[in-house]
Each structure stands twice: as structure tokens, then as C-alpha cells.
Amino acid sequence: MTGEKRDIKSMTLEELEGQLAEKGCRAFRAGQIFQWIHEKLAGSFEEMTNLPKDLRERLSQEYDLITLKQEDVKVSGIDGTRKYLFGLPDGHVIESVLMKYKHGNSVCISSQVGCRMGCRFCASTLDGLERNLRPAEMLDQIYGIRRDTGERVSHVVIMGSGEPLDNYDSLVRFIRLISHEKGLNISRRNITVSTCGIVPGIEKLAEEGLGVTLALSLHAPDDRVRRTLMPVANRYPLEDVMRACETYFKKTGRRLTFEYSLVKGVNDNLAEARALAQLIKNRQGHVNLIPVNPIKERDYVQSGRKAVEEFKLYLEKNGINVTIRREMGRDINGACGQLRRSFMEQKS
Numbered sequence: 001m002t003g004e005k006r007d008i009k010s011m012t013l014e015e016l017e018g019q020l021a022e023k024g025c026r027a028f029r030a031g032q033i034f035q036w037i038h039e040k041l042a043g044s045f046e047e048m049t050n051l052p053k054d055l056r057e058r059l060s061q062e063y064d065l066i067t068l069k070q071e072d073v074k075v076s077g078i079d080g081t082r083k084y085l086f087g088l089p090d091g092h093v094i095e096s097v098l099m100k101y102k103h104g105n106s107v108c109i110s111s112q113v114g115c116r117m118g119c120r121f122c123a124s125t126l127d128g129l130e131r132n133l134r135p136a137e138m139l140d141q142i143y144g145i146r147r148d149t150g151e152r153v154s155h156v157v158i159m160g161s162g163e164p165l166d167n168y169d170s171l172v173r174f175i176r177l178i179s180h181e182k183g184l185n186i187s188r189r190n191i192t193v194s195t196c197g198i199v200p201g202i203e204k205l206a207e208e209g210l211g212v213t214l215a216l217s218l219h220a221p222d223d224r225v226r227r228t229l230m231p232v233a234n235r236y237p238l239e240d241v242m243r244a245c246e247t248y249f250k251k252t253g254r255r256l257t258f259e260y261s262l263v264k265g266v267n268d269n270l271a272e273a274r275a276l277a278q279l280i281k282n283r284q285g286h287v288n289l290i291p292v293n294p295i296k297e298r299d300y301v302q303s304g305r306k307a308v309e310e311f312k313l314y315l316e317k318n319g320i321n322v323t324i325r326r327e328m329g330r331d332i333n334g335a336c337g338q339l340r341r342s343f344m345e346q347k348s
């Protein structure tokens, strides 16, 4: 971050109004500036041509307009998926992905640099947590992709590197800004927050009144197996996690997604499918099966096609809503976090 300047892109419209009023600006200026930042995606104060020149100068002296640097982009020849590597103002890099579906364009963003949750199969957590992302840095992943492609973004999934509920305040601020009617105005129903199961965070989000979709990374139907894959399961037992999910549904009316990465010989046999069906039954939600993406630092193996199909079939027969997550951009796809790792390895 450059010196003492304030981060204007992370500010709400109300905050901006308050600060401009203090400077003696006319009331409508805050709305203009907010629109330049969040709707027209301005890259500098200079571009804000309907503001008086002296105001533009004052703004650039007092505020930072955080903009990410596009370090790299890989484009899939199969389905047009675009994987971006963005540089942050302090030199860290993060990954974001644009996926094109029939129902619209979806961007997957990172919420932290690294992660401290320690899930065993995940590349993002191998070096621990570097730092939280600011709301502006979460926003600019989407703004940057929109600037680069000119494409509309209708869906946002917070499923990149990091645990969003471990960066709670920035997450909530980000959601309010990205769904603001004077900004990109992305429908909150089309925003999905994915969590490894931080119970107090889920409960708090349920009270926030945002109406976003919650995805729980389940990956096992019981604590014994879950603890071998996800250290966070030692802290929050499944019973409490599922109760928090229930609360989330009751408060928001939003159905949950349960993510389940299938790891050969660890969580993919029919006994686990049975236990999973039992766990999910009578809950409002559906299961997303993801054959685990192997990372070279660990020796987990992806479940075979047949095992995945059988697992799915069993759940379906037991009345569970289930999909196998289509692998997007298979030709450019390392597991999440791997593009960033290979970039850093090259640099060092």
C-alpha cells in the first residue's frame, strides 16, 4: 500500500458521502465517484472527467485507487475458461478464474493470500496464510477480468485461495459493494461463499441479511474421516457445523451446497455414500461431487470414474440432489492455487 492514503475502493457509498461532505463537496459528487469506481471501473482519478479538476487532484492526493496488475492469463482451448494471475500492490500474487456457463459468466475469486486452514489436498494452504485481502482487492479481481474481456459477470463464487469467513469483515463489505445498484449490481443470489466450516462465521453470516448462497466444504460424512482431510474439523465438530448450516437455511431461505471432493480410498466408498445420504437427508441442499485434483506436494489420488458414478448413483437413489462438478478448463487446470505456486517457483 502506498503510504498513508486511504483505500477508496473499499469504501461504502455512505462513507464516501460522509467524507466528501467534510470536504465541503456537493452531495451528488459521492455518487459520481462511486459510479466511476464500481460501475465504470475507472483505473485512475484522471478518468473521472465529470468531476472538477481540482477535486480529482485532491482525491488522488488523499486516496489510493487500488488496481491489480494482470501478471498472466491462461485461456482454455476447450471451453474458454480463463485463469488469471493478479499482482497486488505489495507484490503478492493471487489467482482468479472466469468460467463461461450457459447461464452466464462466473468469476471465482480469492479471499486471502494463502490460507491457514490446512486442508490436506489443497495447494493454497501449503505455505500458510500470508495476509487477508482488502475488499478492493477482492473487487478488482472481477473488475480486472471485466476490463480485460469486456464480458458481463453474472455470478461470483468465493472459492479461490483463502477462507472467506476467516476474513469476515472484508468479505461482507465486498458483497455489499459488488451487489450495489450503483456498481456492477450482481445479484446476491448469484454470489456463493464457500467455507470449510467455521461455525461462528456461518452463524454470523446468517444474521447479516445478505441472502448469498453458502457452500460447505464437507468432504467426509463423519468427523473421523473429515479430521484426516481437514484440520478445521478438530475445532468444529460436524454436528455443530451442520447445525450452523441449518440455521443459515432457516434465516435466509437459501439452500446450501455441500462440496465433496472424492479422494481415492479415503472418502469414496459406498459406506461413506450411505453415511453422507443419511447426513444430508431432510436438509435443504444439494451435493457437488468433485474428483480431487491431485497436487504434487501430496499423494492423494483422484477417485476413478466408476467410483464417482457409483457414489453419485447411490446418493441419487436415496433422494439426494447431486451433481458432478464439470471440470472447467481441463487443459489449463492445475488444482486451485497451482498457477500461483508455479509462478512463485519460477521467480525464486
Ligand code: SAH
Pocket (backbone or CB within 6 Å): 117, 119, 121, 122, 123, 158, 159, 160, 161, 162, 163, 164, 194, 195, 196, 197, 215, 216, 217, 218, 259, 261, 290, 291, 292, 293, 294, 295, 335, 336
Ligand atoms: N476455504 C473455502 C474456499 C476455498 S476452497 C473452503 O474451504 O470452502 C474451494 C473448494 O475447493 C473447497 O471445497 C475445497 O475443499 C476445494 N479444493 C481445494 N483443493 C482442492 C483439490 N486439490 N481438489 C478438489 N477440490 C479442492
